[in-house]
Amino acid sequence: MPDIRKLVGSKIRDYRKRKGLSQDQLGEVCGFHFSYIGGVERGERNISLENISKIADALHVEPKMFFNFDEPFLTPLPEEKELALEELMAILITKEATYIRMTKNILLEIFDTFPQK
Incomplete structure (x- = not known):
């Protein structure tokens, strides 16, 4: 069974990159340090629901989008x-x-x- 933290972290990274934000910029909008965002994206942090909500708000997506594993990840841009x-x-x-x-x-x-x- 895949690690849920890595799956959610990958989704967060994907949406962040699609929005053109660095980890530092996303962290600034959410009130987190960039290293926290990096840890979340790598699946090293057990992120709280409150923090998932803050990140989703900053990325202008619904929190549920981070848990939609049936939909493939967005295609990377050149x-x-x-x-x-x-x-x-x-x-x-x-x-x-x-x-x-x-x-x-x-x-x-x-x-x-x-x-x-």
């Missing part, structure tokens, strides 16, 4: 794309929600004007 998303996230993370929404709307307009082939 390294170049992941780095570009991390750069964009580093810029946006410091901005207010209004500016983030404005940025999203601008991007949608660009993508509508210049669709990918």
Whole structure:
């Protein structure tokens, strides 16, 4: 039987990376040290339900998503794309929600004007 801590930790890591956050950035949003986030992701920590909830809130997912083992893990992004998303996230993370929404709307307009082939 697989270790539940490693399964949940892998899901947390997957969602964190998809959001373009470093362990340090996620820890800052949740109020945890980056080493705690690393320990959780590696399955070394027996995380409490309260802390699962805090991490889920920070990642904007339902806590139950960390326990959905039937659904395969998200496909990893190519390294170049992941780095570009991390750069964009580093810029946006410091901005207010209004500016983030404005940025999203601008991007949608660009993508509508210049669709990918």
